[in-house]
Amino acid sequence: MLSTIAMVLSLIVGLSLIYLLIRTIQGHPVERRIVFIYIGLAVVLPLLMNKTLPLPITKDVQKLYDQLEKLQPGSKVLCAFDYDPPSAPELQPMAVAFLKYAFKKDLKIIIMGLWPQGPQQAQQAIEEAMLDPIIAGKNLVQGEDWVNLGFQSGNEFVIQSMGTEFKRMFPKDNRHIAYGEIPLLQDVVNFSNVDFVINFSAGKPGTTEWVQFGVDRFGFEMVAGNTAVQAPMMYPYLRTGQLKGLLGGMSGAAEFEKILDEKGKASTFLLAQTFAHATVIIFIIIGNLAFFSSRKKKMAGTP
Amino acid sequence: MRRQIPILITTIAGLVFAISYFIPHDPFGESESIFGDWITIVQAFAVWLGALNLLKISFEKISSKSADWPYAAIIVVSLMGTLAVGFYDGYSGMAQDPQISFRDPGTNFDWLYRFIYTPLSATMFSMLAFFVASASYRAFRARNVQATLLLIAGFFVMGGRVPLFDMMISPITDFPVFSWFADWIMTYPNTAGQRAIMIGIALGIMSSSLRIILGIERSHIGGGSG
Numbered sequence: 001m002l003s004t005i006a007m008v009l010s011l012i013v014g015l016s017l018i019y020l021l022i023r024t025i026q027g028h029p030v031e032r033r034i035v036f037i038y039i040g041l042a043v044v045l046p047l048l049m050n051k052t053l054p055l056p057i058t059k060d061v062q063k064l065y066d067q068l069e070k071l072q073p074g075s076k077v078l079c080a081f082d083y084d085p086p087s088a089p090e091l092q093p094m095a096v097a098f099l100k101y102a103f104k105k106d107l108k109i110i111i112m113g114l115w116p117q118g119p120q121q122a123q124q125a126i127e128e129a130m131l132d133p134i135i136a137g138k139n140l141v142q143g144e145d146w147v148n149l150g151f152q153s154g155n156e157f158v159i160q161s162m163g164t165e166f167k168r169m170f171p172k173d174n175r176h177i178a179y180g181e182i183p184l185l186q187d188v189v190n191f192s193n194v195d196f197v198i199n200f201s202a203g204k205p206g207t208t209e210w211v212q213f214g215v216d217r218f219g220f221e222m223v224a225g226n227t228a229v230q231a232p233m234m235y236p237y238l239r240t241g242q243l244k245g246l247l248g249g250m251s252g253a254a255e256f257e258k259i260l261d262e263k264g265k266a267s268t269f270l271l272a273q274t275f276a277h278a279t280v281i282i283f284i285i286i287g288n289l290a291f292f293s294s295r296k297k298k299m300a301g302t303p
Numbered sequence: 304m305r306r307q308i309p310i311l312i313t314t315i316a317g318l319v320f321a322i323s324y325f326i327p328h329d330p331f332g333e334s335e336s337i338f339g340d341w342i343t344i345v346q347a348f349a350v351w352l353g354a355l356n357l358l359k360i361s362f363e364k365i366s367s368k369s370a371d372w373p374y375a376a377i378i379v380v381s382l383m384g385t386l387a388v389g390f391y392d393g394y395s396g397m398a399q400d401p402q403i404s405f406r407d408p409g410t411n412f413d414w415l416y417r418f419i420y421t422p423l424s425a426t427m428f429s430m431l432a433f434f435v436a437s438a439s440y441r442a443f444r445a446r447n448v449q450a451t452l453l454l455i456a457g458f459f460v461m462g463g464r465v466p467l468f469d470m471m472i473s474p475i476t477d478f479p480v481f482s483w484f485a486d487w488i489m490t491y492p493n494t495a496g497q498r499a500i501m502i503g504i505a506l507g508i509m510s511s512s513l514r515i516i517l518g519i520e521r522s523h524i525g526g527g528s529g
Contacts, residue, residue: 032437039436053466056479058486085421086428120406120416127408150404153350154343161339168336169343176402217324228464235494236501251464274465276432281461283440284454291444 006048010275013041017282021289027297029290035283042279046271052263053271060238061255064223064245067196068098073106075195076188080210081111081118081125087202087227092125093253093266094225095200099129101260103138108184109146110194112170114158114205116151119174123148142175144183150174155205159213165190190218197222207234211242225252310518316341317516358382388412456492459484 017038020030057065071077079098083091102109111126113119126146129135140146149170152158161169166188167179179185187193197220201207207224215222221244226234228249237243247256250273253266316338323331357378364375392405392412405412445451462468463485472480514520 030440032441035437035440036433039433043432053470055466056469056482058482085424088421088425117416120413123406123408124417150406152343153346154339155346157339157342157346161336161343164332164336168340174404174406176397176404232489232493233497235489236498239490239494249464270465274467276436277461277465278467280436280439281458283436284443284458287440287443288445288454291446 003049003051006045009041010045010049013038013045017279017286021282021286024286024290025293027293030283030286038279038283039276042275043272046275047268049271050268051271052267053274055251055254055258055267055270057255057259058252060246060248061252061259062245064247064256065259067221067223067244068101071105071107071196074108076108076110076184076193077102078110078112078191078194078197079122080197080199080201081113081122082115082206083121083200083202083227084115084117085121088121089265089269090227090250090253091200091202091225092121093250093264093269094247094256095122095125096128097253097257097260097262097264097266098198098225099125100132100135100262103129103135103140103145104132106138106145110149110184110188111146112149113151114155114209115202116153118200119148119150123174143173143177147182147184148174156209156213158205159209160217163190163214163218191220192218194220196220198224200225201230202227203230206230207237207243211237215242223247225256228252306521306524309524310521313523314516314518317512321516354382385412385415388415456488460488 020034024030079095081095099109111119111122113122126148130140138145142148149166150173152169154161154169158169166185171179173179173182191197191214197210197214199207199210199222201210201224207226207230210222210224214220222242223245224234224243225247226249228251231246231248231252234243234246234248238246247253250266250270253264254270257264257266319331319334319338323335326332327335361375361378363369364372365379389405389412392410396403396405396407396410403410406416407413439457443450443454443457445454459481463479463481463483466482468481469479511520515523
């Protein structure tokens with residue numbers, strides 16, 4: 001019922017945009033507040049629709065998936081959570097989908113963060129992943145199947161020091177258990193003892209620092225999930241193979257959920273983003289019509 | 304001496320980091336780790352410095368009753384309240400068996416994080432959507448060739464990053480025009496531009512690093528260059 005109402009309202013909003021378009025051509029430009037209202041509606045209404053869109057898988061997401069598929073059960077994956085709540089709508093669905101996949105595949109997860117809030121976001125992602133009946137049935141144990149090493153300040157120097165010894169930067173995990181007493185970390189000294197690295201990043205320190213100070217120097221294989229704003233900066237690393245795959249923004253998260261067959265929040269949020277993009281594009285067209293209309297009037301000499 | 308010693312430390316640390324990249328063996332490898340630890344410790348202190356600075360500025364605003372001083376009061380109360388809750392949870396967690404961290408699920412600090420900090424910061428960030436839309440509406444105009452090219456690129460990247468636009472043209476063609484063009488823009492023109500920026504930044508970092516290591520640039524210790 002709610003979904004039908006939302007769809008009808010969206011249709012009305014869409015038609016009213018055509019009305020705005022005609023008004024603009026007639027010489028009545030749209031106010032800033034009107035743009036705000038339309039963007040608000042474009043984001044909220046799709047969230048009530050409970051619909052998903054058919055989504056093709058891009059090659060960067062496919063490459064990332066292929067890398068993950070190569071990992072054998074028991075492989076150790078270092079998972080760096082370098083983001084905070086503002087970026088969570090884009091990055092948290094990626095993290096949850098990855099953790100579900102990893103736990104189902106019996107990968108061993110080592111969590112850390114260069115952002116203070118990162119390990120807490122990881123904790124929330126683990127809790128959400130654990131709600132999956134298959135994962136809950138595995139009775140996973142913290143310290144044996146996954147470990148959360150917490151946050152360490154120092155940005156890229158943390159990565160550099162971890163190249164010598166993880167213990168140096170993380171003497172205890174987030175439960176105050178000494179590094180040497182954690183079963184999962186018994187034979188993990190540095191990057192040469194982990195099979196793969198995945199980084200969820202919203203800025204600095206993040207994927208750029210992991211590539212420059214980690215991949216380039218210590219030679220491990222890495223993929224990343226980035227916010228839509230940051231993703232374009234990672235393309236040079238993708239093209240050179242320094243990054244083996246990339247999830248970019250909400251669409252990357254939704255594609256990741258689709259390829260892993262894990263229906264999550266990104267697939268739902270993508271509809272809101274689609275409507276928001278469409279609204280912005282329509283307003284850009286309206287803005288340009290207003291611009292050309294006023295220029296035509298000026299050239300014609302009318303006030 | 305107040306200037307020479309910091310310059311000496313900077314020079315030694317800078318050289319150690321540069322050399323250890325190519326010769327990661329002792330004594331450079333170990334020295335690099337020691338300097339790395341120093342940097343981590345200094346950065347941890349910087350967090351405190353930032354918090355104390357925030358408190359100082361906020362107290363000054365409150366005492367002088369300057370414009371928007373109630374917001375400064377809210378900052379002080381929020382900061383002190385969060386600190387108190389964190390310390391309380393951390394202290395009481397140490398007494399439990401097994402020990403729990405103040406950040407663990409179920410603690411008061413975790414409640415603050417999940418139900419106050421997370422929605423507030425998400426709200427601030429979400430407001431960007433409104434401002435970006437409004438700015439796009441007002442600024443994305445085809446005024447000249449360059450602006451028109453940017454407009455076309457923006458149109459295809461925004462359209463290609465969501466499936467709706469390819470769906471809309473699917474009755475005409477099965478080829479995903481929007482997503483293909485968005486991907487092309489990101490893979491080729493964007494990568495070329497990003498590489499140029501990265502190379503420029505790297506050269507800039509190298510030249511300023513050399514100036515600092517050689518003691519030519521001294522602004523970081525409170526003096527001018529030269």
